[in-house]
Amino acid sequence: xxxxxxxxxxxxxxxxxxxxxxxxxxxxxxxxxxxxxxxxxxxxxxxxxxxxxxxxxxxxxxxxxxxxxxxxxxxxxxxxxxxxxxxxxxxxxxxxxxxxxxxxxxxxxxxxxxxxxxxxxxxxxxxxxxxxxxxxxxxxxxxxxxxxxxxxxxxxxxxxxxxxxxxxxxxxxxxxxxxxxxxxxxxxxxxxxxxxxxxxxxxxxxxxxxxxxxxxxxxxxxx
Amino acid sequence: xxxxxxxxxxxxxxxxxxxxxxxxxxxxxxxxxxxxxxxxxxxxxxxxxxxxxxxxxxxxxxxxxxxxxxxxxxxxxxxxxxxxxxxxxxxxxxxxxxxxxxxxxxxxxxxxxxxxxxxxxxxxxxxxxxxxxxxxxxxxxxxxxxxxxxxxxxxxxxxxxxxxxxxxxxxxxxxxxxxxxxxxxxxxxxxxxxxxxxxxxxxxxxxxxxxxxxxxxxxxxxxxxxxxxxxxxxxxxxxx
Numbered sequence: 276x277x278x279x280x281x282x283x284x285x286x287x288x289x290x291x292x293x294x295x296x297x298x299x300x301x302x303x304x305x306x307x308x309x310x311x312x313x314x315x316x317x318x319x320x321x322x323x324x325x326x327x328x329x330x331x332x333x334x335x336x337x338x339x340x341x342x343x344x345x346x347x348x349x350x351x352x353x354x355x356x357x358x359x360x361x362x363x364x365x366x367x368x369x370x371x372x373x374x375x376x377x378x379x380x381x382x383x384x385x386x387x388x389x390x391x392x393x394x395x396x397x398x399x400x401x402x403x404x405x406x407x408x409x410x411x412x413x414x415x416x417x418x419x420x421x422x423x424x425x426x427x428x429x430x431x432x433x434x435x436x437x438x439x440x441x442x443x444x445x446x447x448x449x450x451x452x453x454x455x456x457x458x459x460x461x462x463x464x465x466x467x468x469x470x471x472x473x474x475x476x477x478x479x480x481x482x483x484x485x486x487x488x489x490x491x492x493x494x495x496x497x498x
Numbered sequence: 499x500x501x502x503x504x505x506x507x508x509x510x511x512x513x514x515x516x517x518x519x520x521x522x523x524x525x526x527x528x529x530x531x532x533x534x535x536x537x538x539x540x541x542x543x544x545x546x547x548x549x550x551x552x553x554x555x556x557x558x559x560x561x562x563x564x565x566x567x568x569x570x571x572x573x574x575x576x577x578x579x580x581x582x583x584x585x586x587x588x589x590x591x592x593x594x595x596x597x598x599x600x601x602x603x604x605x606x607x608x609x610x611x612x613x614x615x616x617x618x619x620x621x622x623x624x625x626x627x628x629x630x631x632x633x634x635x636x637x638x639x640x641x642x643x644x645x646x647x648x649x650x651x652x653x654x655x656x657x658x659x660x661x662x663x664x665x666x667x668x669x670x671x672x673x674x675x676x677x678x679x680x681x682x683x684x685x686x687x688x689x690x691x692x693x694x695x696x697x698x699x700x701x702x703x704x705x706x707x708x709x710x711x712x713x714x715x716x717x718x719x720x721x722x723x724x725x726x727x728x729x730x731x732x733x734x735x736x737x738x
Contacts, residue, residue: 343531344688345688349529350529351566352566362692364693364695365697366627366696369620402609403605403608403615405591405593406620408620408621411622411641
């Protein structure tokens with residue numbers, strides 16, 4: 276099964292951008308989610324928010340214009356040249372998140388349970404993990420999309436009946452975009468909506484612990 | 499024009515009463531040096547107060563990871579205080595490096611049980627500090643519900659939704675970095691360096707700011723002030 280084709284990280288990000296709609300306010304986590312902006316249809320207006328205290332940021336700064344006073348949550352330098360950008364303090368940044376003003380958050384995950392519990396802050400072999408803004412985003416965003424590889428690098432299953440790792444948020448995940456499938460969580464069930472060409476339903480089920488419900492309109496992944 | 503001034507001649511003069519066992523809020527998002535009061539941190543190392551509780555977004559990850567540090571710069575973070583055995587406890591949301599293969603000063607000390615950690619989600623940290631400065635003793639929040647961070651916390655159902663009780667945070671001192679200050683402490687920050695600075699300003703008994711530019715009082719348009727002078731006690735010039 277390992278020799279089957281899988282989507283590269285960029286293609287996962289590309290599929291995620293189909294879920295972002297004109298006028299949405301979107302917060303992107305570190306990793307695959309950061310790859311999203313380059314794939315957004317130029318006809319769509321998306322306002323990106325970062326926990327570091329900036330709304331409607333644009334491209335990364337060119338090397339000559341890097342300023343330590345304008346960063347995203349991953350510490351990457353942002354460009355000052357985006358019309359309509361605003362900056363604010365951390366209490367306000369998180370009021371935006373917790374107050375339900377962010378339409379979509381896109382995060383990575385270590386594990387997701389059938390109920391939609393998310394675990395993405397702590398691994399068992401480390402004494403501490405980093406929470407950062409993840410717990411606030413998990414419960415605060417109107418819609419939570421997870422962008423990730425379907426199984427981890429060692430082949431461990433990430434879509435599980437119950438998370439064994441400490442959770443970030445309870446019943447908070449709405450949509451999961453992986454390198455082989457698109458899954459929605461509705462009424463504490465995982466619904467298989469899209470599948471990568473070359474993969475059979477049973478192949479996806481084999482590396483997904485909860486029983487998948489197959490959508491009546493199951494499609495090939497649309498990029 | 500007032501001649502009243504909160505400017506201190508030297509960093510050490512502004513920091514010299516910080517005693518052992520103090521709690522100190524120190525700004526900086528932590529992903530890079532923006533907003534970090536590096537001169538005040540160096541000064542605190544020189545003062546040498548011990549058994550400190552440091553409240554900040556990270557536990558000092560910039561020096562070890564190089565995140566947000568420009569090539570050739572000598573940026574520092576609170577790791578220098580941990581290396582100098584001055585820190586008893588850290589309260590932070592992002593204490594360790596993103597990659598487990600990079601050990602920060604904090605994580606080395608934490609793995610040896612030489613330092614305590616209170617881990618707080620970033621939004622809860624910001625709101626606890628805001629509440630501390632605003633006279634609100636505690637608040638209910640949806641963040642962290644049903645996670646291990648909710649253990650031993652009071653739970654309350656409000657309008658059919660579950661919340662946990664979080665207490666306000668205050669400190670003996672706050673160390674800030676601003677872009678501009680006038681002589682009485684009206685502050686302007688630059689870009690995302692406002693983040694925890696503007697929140698911590700109100701939550702400490704003594705708030706000390708290092709400012710890149712110091713202007714005569716009256717030279718900042720009142721509409722443009724991010725932190726009003728009421729919160730600031732001491733001002734020093736930030737040496738590049």
